[in-house]
Amino acid sequence: MAKDKLEDNIIYVGNKPVMNYVLAAVTQFNDGQKDITIKARGRAISRAVDTAEVVRNRFMQDVKVKDIKIGTEELEGEKGDKINVSSIEIFLNRSD
Amino acid sequence: MAKDKLEDNIIYVGNKPVMNYVLAAVTQFNDGQKDITIKARGRAISRAVDTAEVVRNRFMQDVKVKDIKIGTEELEGEKGDKINVSSIEIFLNRSD
Numbered sequence: 329m330a331k332d333k334l335e336d337n338i339i340y341v342g343n344k345p346v347m348n349y350v351l352a353a354v355t356q357f358n359d360g361q362k363d364i365t366i367k368a369r370g371r372a373i374s375r376a377v378d379t380a381e382v383v384r385n386r387f388m389q390d391v392k393v394k395d396i397k398i399g400t401e402e403l404e405g406e407k408g409d410k411i412n413v414s415s416i417e418i419f420l421n422r423s424d
Numbered sequence: 425m426a427k428d429k430l431e432d433n434i435i436y437v438g439n440k441p442v443m444n445y446v447l448a449a450v451t452q453f454n455d456g457q458k459d460i461t462i463k464a465r466g467r468a469i470s471r472a473v474d475t476a477e478v479v480r481n482r483f484m485q486d487v488k489v490k491d492i493k494i495g496t497e498e499l500e501g502e503k504g505d506k507i508n509v510s511s512i513e514i515f516l517n518r519s520d
Contacts, residue, residue, distance in 0.1 A: 370470060377494050398477060
């Protein structure tokens with residue numbers, strides 16, 4: 329049954345070490361997931377890129393970057409003010 | 425004569441404030457440049473995304489993200505060791 333339809337195929341990258349997110353991605357691919365999206369905002373964006381690169385270069389050479397999107401999200405600041413934060417989505421695909 | 429062939433259309437994003445790079449991009453587009461590439465490595469990657477987003481959202485709504493590429497570059501560390509650093513290239517296009 330279409331394992332690639334699982335809904336847990338989004339990995340939100342935050343402030344933990346890169347290897348945590350790499351492990352999450354590798355585990356999901358090994359479970360049969362074909363598509364994984366790595367998402368991050370603000371300063372975690374570079375860590376999201378690191379995650380994708382480490383997965384591809386060190387663990388799964390058959391994983392490709394299918395698409396990358398950037399955007400801006402409006403968050404509410406501490407005083408109820410609006411803050412714009414950049415975001416990234418990296419779409420990884422493993423088709424074998 | 426083909427202004428879009430100018431070779432100064434790469435903006436390297438480092439540790440300066442985002443607005444420095446935004447200004448560089450806006451200036452080049454205003455000088456007639458059609459394609460600009462924003463490049464960054466390591467932690468500056470999130471600043472590169474900020475640069476692209478601020479250019480598009482606040483200054484030039486007709487600028488589109490044409491493509492985004494990520495990669496890994498091998499740098500030499502302080503002790504002559506090899507360090508892998510993630511990189512990003514954001515290709516912006518303004519066609520009017």
